[in-house]
Amino acid sequence: MLKIDDLHVAVGDAEILKGLTLEVPTGEVHALMGPNGSGKSTLSHAVAGRDDYEIASGSVTLDGEDLLALDPNERAAKGLFLSFQHPMEIPGVQTMNLIRTALNAQKKARGEEEVSAADFIRTIREKARLVGLDDAKLKRPFNVGFSGGEKKRMEMLQLAMFEPRFAIMDETDSGLDIDALKMVGEVVNALRGPDRGFLVITHYQRLLEYIKPDRVHVLAGGRIVKSGGARLAHELEKSGYEQFIEAA
Amino acid sequence: MSQSLLINPSAFEAGLEAIFAARSTTNEAQAAAFARFVKLRLPNRKVEGWKWSDISAATRKLAPENAPESAQIIAPTPFAALDPIECRIVNGRIELPAEPAAEGFRCGLSDPVATIPELETHPVAALNVALTGKALEMEIAEGVSFGRPILIRHINTGVGFSFAQTVLRVGAGVRAALIETYEGDGAGFYSHLFHTVARDGAVLERYVLHDTGPDSIVHAICAAKVDGAARFDQTSLSTGGRLARHETHVHYWDPKSAGRINSAALLCGERHNDFTTEVLHLGEDCATRQLHKGVAADRGRNVFQGKFHVKRGAQKTDAQMAANALLLSETAEANHKPELEIYADDVECAHGSAVGALDEDALFYLRQRGLDEHEARALLVDAFVGEVVDGVENEIVREVFHARVNAWLENV
Structure with missing residues (x-):
């Protein structure tokens, strides 16, 4: 379970998260929705361990383990994955090389055996097909010259390769066409299971047609202001966020 | 010794003069070169082109004496797998290859060059011409197929100063590779002057690996004359020293010559590296590509000075230069000076430079x-x-x- 309790986070002088509390039990998919500037990306970066986000108070645990005490790479090795809203381009680093280095770094930290080159190549090719990336892309510098949609496919490829215990998907749907949205849904649904949790951050209900959430939360003004079932996303689509912005 | 010609010399300069005066084999050209040096002196930071690499200050406290005749054990070269023809220059003393040279390749000792006309006003070149004993002279005959690279290992130990010259003539149509390594834990001053000519249609690949101790002071000049449709490709990697400066002067006299001058520096501690280059385009339709990457950590200092000259007749010149540095600490430094000087109107020339953090x-x-x-x-x-x-x-x-x-x- 990912458990966030009374989390206060500041960026510079501005307090962005003001006592956020959220629980996502293992095996469930929760959606986090909210207007621009409500703190959705701050939450994802703070949970992943970005060090320019100052945690003033509160706690974040994954299956009871204190994440805030860990470095970002240690959190990754514990099974936390963040699908970035704006994935980075890393010139000069071949895509396959980066993913294999990262995968083996995680395995090493967990005391597991590293994946062999042959097994890795077989698996990544298989999963690249699943997310709609051709082999040539895997040999290119990481994300360099890729379209916005291809970069999101690369995030999904890593999700499929790392098979994390918990994934935060930060606006993965932004900039995606219908086919790519469907692909994201397929990847997440294939990985859904009793041992894995997801927090899907989005502005729109659209992605949730492909990924049916167990719960939906509304983030406004740095706090969760409403939680409900999948129907809440439909209601938001009709009524908008205005009522929550005013309340916050 | 007769009265010093140098006005207010540093102990190091006085030592240079004493060694020069004591030599019995000095010829007229060397006397003229020393006279030029007396006028020019070791450059300091007030001299344009040397403001970031003050060789006068760096050498001031050096022992003003010849570097010792070294008996150090020399480690195997990392380039052994290439089966190179290996020459060594240990504290300025030339050791010719042990084996007989390949057919079409000549290698021996000769008198140092009288001067390199393009470098007549260069103070360290003048000093080098004046103080070098014998030069290593190499020649690859026209049309020879030459598979093995030439390796020159510049090894410096101890303190003091040493000077060396090497010459390589690459015959028309020949494809040759030259590797030069700067090695050793010496804390002295080493000056090397390399002069090469690539004849018509030749291709010379030159690789430089500078990997010396932190106290080394190395000044190396490569002067390359590139004839018609010949190529000069150079890649250098340096970890710097107390002061390491690698100068490359490439001159295209004829049409359709080309060159690539790439370099990377990795500098930690207080290490300093300077890649200074000058490419003179005189013939039409010549092309140059230059890429420099410098990384400085701690108090490391990366210096890059690159200049493309395009003379009036050098139409259709295509020359691109990029120099980028990455600073890994707040106390690291990068000083870049990319320059274009163009007198022809139908050319494509560009330069760019960027310095940033990770x-x-x-x-x-x-x-x-x-x-x-x-x-x-x-x-x-x-x-x-x-x-x-x-x-x-x-x-x-x-x-x-x-x-x-x-x-x-x-x-x-």
Whole structure:
């Protein structure tokens, strides 16, 4: 379970998260929705361990383990994955090389055996097909010259390769066409299971047609202001966020 | 000794003069060269072109004496897998290859050059001409198929100063590779002047690996005359020294010549490296590509000075220069000066330079993927200099350069 309790986070002088509390039990998919500037990306970066986000108070645990005490790479090795809203381009680093280095770094930290080159190549090719990336892309510098949609496919490829215990998907749907949205849904649904949790951050209900959430939360003004079932996303689509912005 | 010609010399300069005066084999050209040096003196930071590499200050406290005749055990070269023809220059003393040279390749000792006309006003070149004993002269005859690279190992130990000259003539149509390594833990001053001519249609690949101790002061000049449709491709990798300066002067006299001058510097501690280059385009339709990458950590200092001259008749010149530096600490420094001087009107020339720190977003991205801070930084730095190293065509040289980069990253 990912458990966030009374989390206060500041960026510079501005307090962005003001006592956020959220629980996502293992095996469930929760959606986090909210207007621009409500703190959705701050939450994802703070949970992943970005060090320019100052945690003033509160706690974040994954299956009871204190994440805030860990470095970002240690959190990754514990099974936390963040699908970035704006994935980075890393010139000069071949895509396959980066993913294999990262995968083996995680395995090493967990005391597991590293994946062999042959097994890795077989698996990544298989999963690249699943997310709609051709082999040539895997040999290119990481994300360099890729379209916005291809970069999101690369995030999904890593999700499929790392098979994390918990994934935060930060606006993965932004900039995606219908086919790519469907692909994201397929990847997440294939990985859904009793041992894995997801927090899907989005502005729109659209992605949730492909990924049916167990719960939906509304983030406004740095706090969760409403939680409900999948129907809440439909209601938001009709009524908008205005009522929550005013309340916050 | 007769009265000093130098006004207010440093102890080091006085030592140079004493050695010069004591020599019995000095010829007229060398006397003229020393007279030029007396006027020019060791340049300091007030001299344009030397403001970031003050060789006068760096040598001031050096022992004013000849470097010792060394008996140190010399480690095997990392380029052994290439089966090179190996020459050594140990504290300025030339050791010719032990084996008989290949057919079409001549290698021996000769008198040092009288001067290199384009470098007549160069103070360290003048000093080198005046004080070098014998030069290593090499020639590859026209049309010879020459598979083995030539390796020149410049090895410096102890203190004091030493001077060396090498000459390589590459015959028309020949494809040759020259590797030069600067090695040793010496804390003296070493000056090397290399003069090469690539005749019509020849291709000369030159690789430089500078990997000396932190107290070395090395000044190396490469003057390359590139004839019609010949190529000069050079890739240098340096970890710097107390002061390391590698100058490259490439002159295209004829049409359709081309060159690539790539370099990378990895500097930690208080190490300093200076890549200064000057490419003179005189013939039409010549092309130059230049890429420099410098990485400085701690109090390291990366200096790059690149100049493309395009003379009036050199129409259709195509010359591109990029110099980028990555600073890994707040006390590291990069000083870049890219320059174009163009007198022809139908040319394509460009230059650019950027200095920055590691991208924090990229670092966080890699750490979220599981790499620890050191691994993430190393991956990004490796990728940064990779553009230079990956451009090396010779696979073994590329591997040696990669290994040196990785070893540096382990320790920084």
